[in-house]
Amino acid sequence: MSPTSILKKPSAPNLPSTDKAVNPRHLEVALHHANIIENQKNVEKEILKAILDLMDFPTDPKADPARPSPADAAAFCNPLNLFQPSDYDSLIEERNLAEHCGYALCPRPRKKARNNARRHLITTENGVQVVEKKALEVWCSDDCARRAMYVKVQLNEEPAWLRRGGVGQKIELMAENQGEHQIALPLRLKGTNAPATEQMSEEDAAWAMRDEALAELAQERGEKPGQLSKANDVLIAAEIKENTDSKTPIAPSAEGMGHSHFAIEGHVPKADLKKEHDSSEEEYEAEDGDEDQEGEDADDDWDIAEMVEDELDAVLQDT
């Protein structure tokens, strides 16, 4: 048994040897990644907790999904900032497994298909449609399906632990009592001076919000609060220059572009150009009567042009 030989590998060649000081840059990168992993774990746990809460939501069996109470609406919307659309699908799935309508603000049970057939014929505005049994049994009604999708399209595709621009704006609901929710949820600052907001004028509040946003941004970048980094300085010192003498845009024309159709990402291959030159010289010489050769060369050139064009097409299609 010699486990030591397997595990105690000599340090990898690209790592600094032990007698030199640890490269702070490497340490920073390692820390950065460790932070992301830590962040991911926390976010995943938060999402799980939210789904556990929202799985049997709302608590009032008489709640109306069209007019949710402000408290219910907040309990639903607040954690959604962290959700990706796939997490939202998980929530719907878990609610369905608990026999609830997929929309988390609806207390009704999900619809049950009339029988166990895998596909069902449904009459809709667009005529009769074939619907999978599974899809049919997600919601209690089409209204809830619409409300739930209205929320889903607002979710951020990017995992919350990788988002640079903060968690994003508040999720809006499709509800008849929109106004109530705004009144019930006044904009509050998270910072330490939060209690003072009530006395603040609107403008002061706006400035405070900007400061807070900047502080959050700085924290996201890994800077210490109140300490401006170089990057920050540059951002603030940047001068805004208005483009005053703008002209009416002109559509690009094909004239005067010369060999541009040979260009590959803006670069015109010289080898081909030279060949074309040669062929034109030959054209000139061809007056001497060597017509066969000229024909062949022209063919070659045509092939190259075609190839370049094909390639361009392929690139365009890829993008």
Next chain:
Amino acid sequence: MDNANLSRMWRVFKTTKEMCADRGYSVPEHELNITFDEFKQEYGRDDGDVDRTKMNYSCQPSESMLLKYSDPPTEKNPNPEPQIGTIWVEFNGDDNAGLKHLRDYMHFLNQGNFYSGIMITPKQMTGMALRFLRTSTTIDEGPKGGVEVFVEQDLLVNITKHELVPKHVLLSAEEKKQLLSRYRLRETQLPRIQQSDPVAKYLGLRRGQVVKIIRKSETAGRYASYRWCI
């Protein structure tokens, strides 16, 4: 077809019994050797299918298992409490088991004072349920010894009975201590075994435990190696 399902569940049932016995729970010999006809008699329904709800059972740890799962006694703590207890094995018939089922199962285990539980489902649980399982220790739900889930398919055969799978034996805390001091090792220096490794799952290994793996070799007879569960 229903008979096929019955025989399928008979094999799954037998594997769970063997698994419990191999972990150290006391399982009577006749339960390990249950024949298909006996199984059909006991757990078959009139329509020929299987009645999963009847298949659930509990197991008590054997004396040797209790000992294995106890820390070595110290002066301060001369009678350390074993980190093991009664286990509840449940066959969930739901095709789709999710958070709700798992949570209900955990509440059931807590109320019945079970130390740990194994839930066997026809299909893989939802992703969120599996996430819940991974984090339930930090969320503070469920029984002390945790909950394990298996898919029926994974228990159709007993992997440890395959000739190419070497014998894995769990070391007690005391044995682990002796091993490390004998070779002057830290546990982190041992080769590792993932908790998700099929044999580790079969034995219900916990993080930090060490298994002894005994292989047969044509040149050296039998030799042992050790792995640290992560």
